[in-house]
Amino acid sequence: xxxxxxxxxxxxxxxxxxxxxxxxxxxxxxxxxxxxxxxxxxxxxxxxxxxxxxxxxxxxxxxxxxxxxxxxxxxxxxxxxxxxxxxxxxxxxxxxxxxxxxxxxxxxxxxxxxxxxxxxxxxxxxxxxxxxxxxxxxxxxxxxxxxx
Amino acid sequence: xxxxxxxxxxxxxxxxxxxxxxxxxxxxxxxxxxxxxxxxxxxxxxxxxxxxxxxxxxxxxxxxxxxxxxxxxxxxxxxxxxxxxxxxxxxxxxxxxxxxxxxxxxxxxxxxxxxxxxxxxxxxxxxxxxxxxxxxxxxxxxxxxxxxxxxxxxxxxxxxxxxxxxxxxxxxxxxxxxxxxxxx
Numbered sequence: 001x002x003x004x005x006x007x008x009x010x011x012x013x014x015x016x017x018x019x020x021x022x023x024x025x026x027x028x029x030x031x032x033x034x035x036x037x038x039x040x041x042x043x044x045x046x047x048x049x050x051x052x053x054x055x056x057x058x059x060x061x062x063x064x065x066x067x068x069x070x071x072x073x074x075x076x077x078x079x080x081x082x083x084x085x086x087x088x089x090x091x092x093x094x095x096x097x098x099x100x101x102x103x104x105x106x107x108x109x110x111x112x113x114x115x116x117x118x119x120x121x122x123x124x125x126x127x128x129x130x131x132x133x134x135x136x137x138x139x140x141x142x143x144x145x146x147x148x
Numbered sequence: 149x150x151x152x153x154x155x156x157x158x159x160x161x162x163x164x165x166x167x168x169x170x171x172x173x174x175x176x177x178x179x180x181x182x183x184x185x186x187x188x189x190x191x192x193x194x195x196x197x198x199x200x201x202x203x204x205x206x207x208x209x210x211x212x213x214x215x216x217x218x219x220x221x222x223x224x225x226x227x228x229x230x231x232x233x234x235x236x237x238x239x240x241x242x243x244x245x246x247x248x249x250x251x252x253x254x255x256x257x258x259x260x261x262x263x264x265x266x267x268x269x270x271x272x273x274x275x276x277x278x279x280x281x282x283x284x285x286x287x288x289x290x291x292x293x294x295x296x297x298x299x300x301x302x303x304x305x306x307x308x309x310x311x312x313x314x315x316x317x318x319x320x321x322x323x324x325x326x327x328x329x330x331x332x
Contacts (some may be wrong), residue, residue: 017276030263053188100318104325111311134273136262137222142281145322147313 004133006128009055011043011072012036013064019106021059024121030128040067041088043101044075054085057131059111062091062102070102077106086131086141099147108144123148164205172198218261219253220247229273232295240272274284275311278304282316283323289316 008025012018018036023033035055036065037043043060044067048050058076069089076082086135088109089102099110114120126148134144158181165184169176172194175187190198199209224246229234235242242249243266249252258266274296281287281295293304308316 037279045310089320100322103314103322104329106326130272132263133269139272139276143276143323145314145319 005033005115006056006131007053008032008034008057008059008128009043009046010039010059010144011038011064011069011098012059013039014061016049020117020120022098024117024124027121027126028125028128030126030132039064040069040072043067047076048127054082056084056135057086057088057128059078059088059090060107061096062089062093070105073102073105073107075142084141084146086134088127103145109146109148111148159275161207165202165207168198168202168205172201174198211291213320214261217247217249218253218258221258221266225266226271229270229277230297240266271307275308278308278316279319282320 010018011090012021018038022034022036025034035046040060045051047054060072061109062069069091073087073089074117076087086108087106088111089107089111090111091098092113093099094112102110109131111127113125127146130146131144133139134141162178162181166177169184174190174194176184177186178188202209221243224243225239227233228239228242237245240255243254244251255266258264258269262269264272278289278292281292282289287295288307290301291303296304296318298304298307298324305316308319318327
């Protein structure tokens with residue numbers, strides 16, 4: 001008896017990207033509820049308020065003003081309350097060092113930002129369905145690494 | 149004095165259900181009459197208590213028969229992969245035998261419910277088992293490929309990369325660096 005949709009949060013300072021993402025999620029088969037945040041500080045304030053429902057899946061833009069995606073990742077990973085949250089980093093960087101470092105810091109997914117809507121939809125669909133398998137089959141999230 | 153009562157059954161049922169769900173702190177949404185969607189996972193204990201409570205009023209929870217079949221398929225696959233069952237026949241034949249249904253029926257049902265195919269689910273499980281053996285048992289990829297009946301290491305390595313986007317050795321490196329970081 002699993003709940004029918006997943007809670008997704010997205011932190012990105014670029015308004016167009018946020019819109020892109022929310023539109024793409026609406027077209028996926030797996031239903032989702034998406035909350036968006038404009039920067040890392042806004043996101044962390046939301047997460048730290050225990051009245052708010054935690055997202056199951058969090059998308060972090062690496063380059064954000066005020067607080068970067070990497071800083072958020074490190075903070076989230078040191079807090080036990082968030083240990084079930086799956087974290088997807090997305091960035092325009094494809095430097096192997098950057099990518100491996102985010103994984104080592106605890107990210108589960110690394111997405112290279114696609115530059116067209118169709119690819120984005122495909123990528124997000126893959127992320128959400130893979131996440132769904134972990135979510136519904138009790139797979140070990142510590143071993144959940146995915147690069148797209 | 150006699151009172152004659154008229155019942156609005158739909159309303160009675162909905163109200164009762166609402167009251168009971170609230171009493172058990174279940175976060176839900178009603179999706180149809182006699183159908184609710186749970187918005188967060190409910191512990192087994194909580195579910196049992198809730199079930200006992202509503203059974204008293206003659207309400208029963210019906211399991212979706214489709215989900216039961218899908219769960220059986222998953223159980224057979226997980227058992228096959230993680231217990232390294234030596235299955236001499238093709239997996240499709242094995243599943244059809246174990247569940248006593250045609251493979252095409254099982255396959256369609258599975259895709260409908262899980263958003264993935266049986267074939268893909270098997271690959272996911274094999275790769276998960278590979279990850280476990282790589283990190284916990286520290287087996288080499290060659291040993292794992294042999295254990296899991298892959299035709300070659302290259303085949304397993306390729307499937308790992310296709311499924312996760314990273315190579316088995318990068319995976320191993322990341323997991324061991326995470327461990328080091330935790331220890332420091």
